[in-house]
Amino acid sequence: MVTLEFHDPSGVIAVKQSHAPRIASLAGKRVGFVSNEQWQAYRMLPLLKQLLEADFPGIEVLPIDAFPQGNAVIGSEETAALVKQSGVDAVLIGNAA
């Protein structure tokens, strides 16, 4: 019997931070959108805004363009800072394809 032992080439992933904690409920919360304006985001995200506002009493959903939009800027530290400053409880990000 021949045994062949070799390295796993997929290596190691270093997890350095946790995902943000989820909120208990969307009712009465402040929610924002970060949009790259691509892949029909200009249609889908406003639809989601309507749905959230209809389904959760007291929710405040910021306008889709409340934060900078576009692939070139949504990943920036500046955009992240603006999101934090806005005091939102949760953020939806779209659209990828």
Place this chain on the structure above:
Amino acid sequence: MTNAVAGLGLAPDAAMVTFPIAMFLPGSDISPVEARKQEFYDGLTRWRSAFAGNGASEPPMIRVQASSVEHAFARANDMMLARRFSDGLPLWPPTRERVDWILRGAAQPRRRELGAFPPRGGVTTVESCAIALAMAGGRPEYLPVLMAAVEAFLDEESGSEQLQAASGSAFPVVIVNGPLGAQIRLNAGFGCLGPDPQRPAGASIGRALRLLQQNLGGALPGVGTMANYGGMRYTNVVFAEDEANLPAGWPAHGVERHSFAPGQSSISLAFANGVTNIRRRGAKKETPEEDALQGMYRMADFMRVPNMPGLAGYEHGTPGILMLPGVVAKTMAGLGWTKASIREFLWEHSRIPAEHLRRAGCPAWIEIDASKVVRESIDLDPWPITASPDNFVIVVAGGGHPTNSYWLQGYSPGVVGRTIELPPAFDRLLADAERDLGPR
């Protein structure tokens, strides 16, 4: 997307709602958004990561057993396919012995970290490069070139984080300058972008880089990379500039683009997403001057397409890499052409009339570009395909035949250079290669 999340240092999953691509196209039916609205709500409220802990533990060695060496080799290859480590061609199982042998080419300790391979964020070490090179059938003397290429790839300036996942099928192009290319049998001449048993180094170096892209970077087709076609990805492109045939006064690419010292072994990495032959030589009774000029027009005309790949590197990268055979370079130099004057000619004659941009819908791409230089270029008519002539990469490489030139269409935010660091006993590795591979 999970790759990108992992690449940020988060656990490799995320609260996502995914739909078939059809819903993301113009005029689509977006009613599934409402039908699945609860998934969005759950993502904000109930979702939990499936990964606990820091995820940084070393994966265990893989073991196969079989009745013979041949069967063990086959089982190992089957397993690497099943685990999505393979590129579909036979691989050399990266055993300890094989990887240790490759590491004789390392100038740095095996555990030294080079960075996180984007987008998945696999921790990239000297050892992980050696594992990939072993799998790709490489040799120790190739490792210094691979290490330099990986360092350049991981440089943010290269754009690899986006290009690894993007649909535009970018592949890295590694140009080697200095004496090392010839020493390790890296091709600069006939067939330098393809297989060559006489000069085999580029195939396994480029294949190893691809395996790293896939296995550490997570660029699995249709899952981690949306590259529609993925051309040139078996081996990427790794070749040497034919410095022996550079005309007098023409600087080597590494000297010209990266200001490396003449004679310094180095690599230069850019991304391309197209490869094509452009006929260069005339066919009848043209004079040498006409032959050169007509060939230049054919090249410039080919580049004058409203296809927009050059936007990625408009300001700091490259619209592409033009490969000229040494015999052509020498003829053109004899007529007074320099690398700089060729660039000026190509820049001027590849400009695209604004009307051609408009009818092809290009202004929208220019308007949404992240670069202010790109956005402001929209007023230029005819529109230059790159911000500066200096962005064109011109290298002397290819067989000693004057009929053809080659154009690697750039898709490259940057052109990143690195010098190559050799281990102390490198001459011994070259001697071993002479022994193993026979006379040149």
